[in-house]
Amino acid sequence: MTTHQITLGAFNLEARNPAELAAFWAAATGATPSPGGESVYLPPAAPGGFAMFFQPETAPRPEHQSSHLDLTVPWGSRQSEVDRLIALGATYKWDVLDEYPHVQWTTLADPEGNLFCVAEHPPVALQNG
Template sequence: MTSSRLTVESVNFDCADPERLAAFWAAATGGSVTGRYENYVFVSPPSRGGVTLYFQRVPGERSGRNSIHLDLATPPGGREAEVRRLVELGATKKWDVVGEVPWVDWTTMADPEGNLFCVGASHS
């Protein structure tokens, strides 16, 4: 069996306002807006080896929820503070999942355009 040579290089978001969404995700992840091209805005990760985020303007409204989402990790005990910080940046807290699985608790949130993501912390 041949091992995979694939790595995740970027995650792409369809959105109405790429500038606004890129600014939110740059602040949320500690990354920076590093490029613009036509209907695209790019956010580079804060450190080498991270994943670049692309935000692409698309016409019309999205029907339904996004089919993939990001799971973001914080150190044990840091989830609540991170959720508060993200709300201050423009995210919406949806719900908490605490004690459902033995290895992690998480909060499901939505970014300013309604894309769901989770903030989790493993149990110490």
């Protein structure tokens, strides 16, 4: 049997201003930007983290965003993380808090309008009521 070990190398984003957008995400994740030419690489901030790569826009941003990041935080810390990210420049979009017993999340947009979610999963005992 073949075992596959696929991991996320980096989440790539085109940006109007790659350096400014990388600075937001660096503050959000705790990573240190590594600029190179017009692009910026943001390595994982910790083991098991994810990298990001910001490059200049090559075309206008589509009206509909077909993918986004789902970030997970420990149970009970979602609201404080949302508040921190908004203070860094994110924009609040909406909450999904009561629809699913296994997760609740807040959807935000980064300074260039890219959507992302901050989710928390309750302990199993709370999920089973």
